[in-house]
Amino acid sequence: MDRKESIVIVGGGASGMAAAVEAARYGAPVLILEKEKRIGKKLLATGNGRCNLTNMDPDQRYYHGQNKNRIESVLKQVPIEEILAFFKDLGITHKVEEAGKVYPYSDQASSVLDVLMYEMDRLNVRIETETKVMSIQQKKSGFLITTNHRNRIEAKKIILATGGKAGSPFGADDSGYGLAKNVGHTIIKPFPAIVxxxxxxxxxxxxxxxxxxxxxxxxxxxxxxxxxxxxxxxxxxxxxxxxxxxxxxxxxxxxxxxxxxxxxxxxxxxxxxxxxxxxxxxxxxxxxxxxxxxxxxxxxxxxxxxxxxxxxxxxxxxxxxxxxxxxxxxxxxxxxxxxxxxxLSWQHAQVTAGGIDTNELCSSSMESSMAPGLYLVGEIMDADGDCGGYNLHWAWCTGLIAGKHAAASLSMEKRQF
Ligand SMILES: Cc1cc2nc3c(=O)[nH]c(=O)nc-3n(C[C@H](O)[C@H](O)[C@H](O)COP(=O)(O)OP(=O)(O)OC[C@H]3O[C@@H](n4cnc5c(N)ncnc54)[C@H](O)[C@@H]3O)c2cc1C
Structure with a gap:
């Protein structure tokens, strides 16, 4: 049966959750579709269970990808102070360790997931687990999503947050690349990094x-x-x-x-x-x-x-x-x-190099230039960071930018009609 939704986030990992919180704070109704039994599975494994959640110096020189300028312009939009304030507001007191690595004071990745889940619940973000998105089609006024349950969901905006191929024991697979390809994106061949x-x-x-x-x-x-x-x-x-x-x-x-x-x-x-x-x-x-x-x-x-x-x-x-x-x-x-x-293979790698060509997005909103209304966040992009909190930093930054812009564009459309 067809359902109508405003913002659908595909993937409940780090970037998807950041996008959900931000979009909901801007007043948008948000639904997360996650293929695993629970959201944030990989987040729990980060930093050996301690979650190296960001880095005090998230400079572009610690990032890799074919279009470094694009990566830099995304990073510059969200200063480190904003990321720390985002987490402080959720309840995460942070500490800084060697080489600028930032951890929650609790030393527990689970506390980062707990506060994100509490905030999403408070903001009425709906989450459907064990729901894999099989296809995305662009329509005149939005998108048509098909899931593994053969449900068809009409969405005005989609935030694609499916991650990369690295960390397969935590749910990573390559389905996101197929979804992006179908709406016209180019995939730069993925290969394992931090491996x-x-x-x-x-x-x-x-x-x-x-x-x-x-x-x-x-x-x-x-x-x-x-x-x-x-x-x-x-x-x-x-x-x-x-x-x-x-x-x-x-x-x-x-x-x-x-x-x-x-x-x-x-x-x-x-x-x-x-x-x-x-x-x-x-x-x-x-x-x-x-x-x-x-x-x-x-x-x-x-x-x-x-x-x-x-x-x-x-x-x-x-x-x-x-x-x-x-x-x-x-x-x-x-x-x-x-x-x-x-x-070693994807099973052991911590991050994916390669992914969606960053030339195919607007770096100030993370909106796709191939499929307007679709936003791209996190590791699915051709942008990977060194070890040291840079990859989660990228996930938070891109999630926050996309969440805000997807919600703003939704409310602008509502005002027009
Ligand atoms: C063991 C390990 C330790 C790490 N430690 C750190 C660290 O300490 N610091 C750091 O900065 N980085 C670390 N990383 C990297 C970091 O975790 C990732 O870069 C980050 O989680 C990427 O966020 P994401 O939201 O893009 O993707 P993910 O967190 O991978 O989330 C993607 C989500 O989408 C879901 N999904 C995928 N396809 C579909 C579909 N078709 N339909 C529905 N749902 C789908 C997946 O199940 C998953 O839940 C680590 C990685 C690993 C594997």
């Missing part, structure tokens, strides 16, 4: 579980693209940890010959590393080579590094290690190159 890197090296199993404070550089076709410092985790498939997740996007980009080079002692000079290694290997010539390096390197790393330096029998006396092998070892400690084979 672990897969390596081709044979020694991966031997290092599984090793954690090391180092600096990782991503190299594509011989050029260093980005460097990140922090705790690197070696795993059976490759590498993970905060600095690697920041580099993951580069591993998914087009291009060949991708490598990660790890500096195991990023705060030491090459001379200091040389002095340390020579002292260890030459001062006690009878000591087995692997033992000579014990206490400096993780025990699981020693055989891998010695073998990579060309040593076959690692328990032989240190005096047997040749100058060439020592120099090779020093080189590895300074710049240990590993061949990249790709990234």
């Amino acid at each position: 672990q890197i897969k390596l081709q090296e044979k020694w991966l199993k031997a290092l599984n579980g090793v954690k090391w404070q180092g600096e990782a550089a991503f190299i594509a076709d011989g050029e260093v693209k980005r460097k990140e410092k922090g705790e690197i985790l070696f795993t059976e498939y490759g590498i993970s940890g905060p600095p690697i997740l920041q580099l993951g996007r580069l591993a998914g980009e087009e291009g060949i010959n991708k490598k990660v080079a790890i500096a195991l002692f990023p705060d030491w000079t090459k001379e200091a590393i040389q002095a340390e290694i020579y002292t260890r290997l030459r001062n006690c010539p009878v000591k087995p080579m692997d033992l000579a390096l014990t206490g400096l390197l993780h025990k699981k790393m020693i055989p891998v590094l010695l073998k990579s330096a060309g040593v076959e029998k690692i328990a032989r006396p240190s005096s047997e290690m040749t100058e060439m092998q020592i120099n090779h070892l020093i080189q590895l400690l300074c710049n240990w190159e590993m061949n990249v084979s790709g990234t």
Whole structure:
């Protein structure tokens, strides 16, 4: 049976909820259609359950996408103070941690969801869960939505907030891209970002579980693209940890010959590393080579590094290690190159790179230029941020802009008739 609605928000994630609150505060009747059993499923998993809800410096340089100017003009419309005030008003006292990361003082992502749900309830936002939008058709005066229950809903305005493909265990799928394509949008090929890197090296199993404070550089076709410092985790498939997740996007980009080079002692000079290694290997010539390096390197790393330096029998006396092998070892400690084979899949990725071309929207309202009356918010757009609260920041900003403009345009139309 056909129903008539004013604003329908497709997707009850971060951006959809922000849009719902804002549109309802501007007096618009709002309905959210969410395909999962509950709304905000992914939000609960953010920041390891703590929700890194924004960042004190949400500058465009922390964002990626084909049209950076468009991203910047969206971000500039909603200053960080506005986002903090939005949450303060809902009851979220915030705290700022390293690198400007903002968390709720409660340290609980669930508190962010609770206050958003309370506000939506207070504003009479209606929510229908387990309702997947299957198609959107543009009509003369609005849109026709079809759901998985074969319901047909006429909507004056639609806010498309279906997110990207990243985080499939939390409900992410690619249905939003199909809906956008059907109304004429271009989709820039999505690929995983903020994601672990897969390596081709044979020694991966031997290092599984090793954690090391180092600096990782991503190299594509011989050029260093980005460097990140922090705790690197070696795993059976490759590498993970905060600095690697920041580099993951580069591993998914087009291009060949991708490598990660790890500096195991990023705060030491090459001379200091040389002095340390020579002292260890030459001062006690009878000591087995692997033992000579014990206490400096993780025990699981020693055989891998010695073998990579060309040593076959690692328990032989240190005096047997040749100058060439020592120099090779020093080189590895300074710049240990590993061949990249790709990234883990959507299941593990935290964000989607690519998505709806941002050239196809009006950045001051988030309204689609292909289908007027349709607003685009959140991760479905070709805009992804680094790790640090930037992606939720984008979701809140775009949600607030779209909610306000969809409601304003609705009330203007009412006044005209
Ligand atoms: C594990 C994890 C941790 C993260 N931690 C952080 C963090 O701490 N800080 C940060 O800034 N970012 C973090 N992110 C990224 C951030 O969560 C997302 O960028 C953000 O949630 C995107 O918001 P969104 O509203 O666009 O999409 P989502 O939050 O993904 O919401 C989209 C919603 O739409 C629904 N939907 C999809 N298709 C349909 C359809 N056809 N019909 C009806 N409903 C549909 C989905 O079920 C979902 O509920 C994390 C991501 C993951 C996976």
